[in-house]
Amino acid sequence: MTQEAARLRLKTRLFAPVVVLSGVLGNYFMKRGMPATLVFPLDYITVLFRPYVALGVLLLILWLLLRMALLSWADLSYVVPVTSIGYALTALAGQVFLHEAIDWKRWTGIGLIVAGVALVGGATEARTFPIHQAETRR
Amino acid sequence: MRWMFVAIIVAATAAGEVLQAAGMRRHGEVRDFRPGAIGRAMAALARNRFVIAAVAAMAVAFFANLGLLSVADLSFAVPATAITCVLETVLAKYALKERVNWLRWAGASLVICGVALVAQ
Numbered sequence: 565m566t567q568e569a570a571r572l573r574l575k576t577r578l579f580a581p582v583v584v585l586s587g588v589l590g591n592y593f594m595k596r597g598m599p600a601t602l603v604f605p606l607d608y609i610t611v612l613f614r615p616y617v618a619l620g621v622l623l624l625i626l627w628l629l630l631r632m633a634l635l636s637w638a639d640l641s642y643v644v645p646v647t648s649i650g651y652a653l654t655a656l657a658g659q660v661f662l663h664e665a666i667d668w669k670r671w672t673g674i675g676l677i678v679a680g681v682a683l684v685g686g687a688t689e690a691r692t693f694p695i696h697q698a699e700t701r702r
Numbered sequence: 703m704r705w706m707f708v709a710i711i712v713a714a715t716a717a718g719e720v721l722q723a724a725g726m727r728r729h730g731e732v733r734d735f736r737p738g739a740i741g742r743a744m745a746a747l748a749r750n751r752f753v754i755a756a757v758a759a760m761a762v763a764f765f766a767n768l769g770l771l772s773v774a775d776l777s778f779a780v781p782a783t784a785i786t787c788v789l790e791t792v793l794a795k796y797a798l799k800e801r802v803n804w805l806r807w808a809g810a811s812l813v814i815c816g817v818a819l820v821a822q
Contacts, residue, residue, distance in 0.1 A: 592776065595776040608768055632726055632753075635722060636730065648787045648813065651781045654777070654780040654781070655780065658777035659777060664777045670777065673815075673819030673820030676813070676819065677816035680809040680813035680814075680815075683805060683808060
């Protein structure tokens, strides 16, 4: 492995968990501060000023920026499946912190999502390389 | 109602992801994370039409996500939108011309099955 490839690999492994965590916490805080219904269009704006929702929005902005940075050196088809483990972690947060009832079907689904993410991530990791190298390989 | 929000989120997110990837590829790798360099990168990205379109699509997805979170459990709302992953893999293959091998397709299929169960 070249020094450049090792650098990108390390950077990807550092960024990906932070991207996942910011997305999970962002959605969790948004749900925690969300009212039961949003009836009028103006409700979609006023709800943003609730403390938990605002914190969730800030975390999702961080998620978006970090993800954009990650996408600048890694393939979309690598970034998306790897960070999609956040879907499962968010469901877990819903059960643990919001006391949502999750039956065996939903947990089985979460297991399949994790397995799918691991399979896709394992198949694509070695193919993540800088764009200029990708251009020369084609 | 909740499936309408899911459909909007999936379509807008997939469009946003592909546009974002195209825009960031045009911009190149982000290497410098000092405040000044980040400011310059943001200014360059603000003039990138792919990134602008991506942000608009993400805004649509964001407000649909607000609506979905107000009517559904967190353990449904977020996993249900994982279906975006498969649509994005298809778009990565055909719109971004990335190499997508059969293992990736198999993994994406597992994600689909998982989402189907999570959403029940």
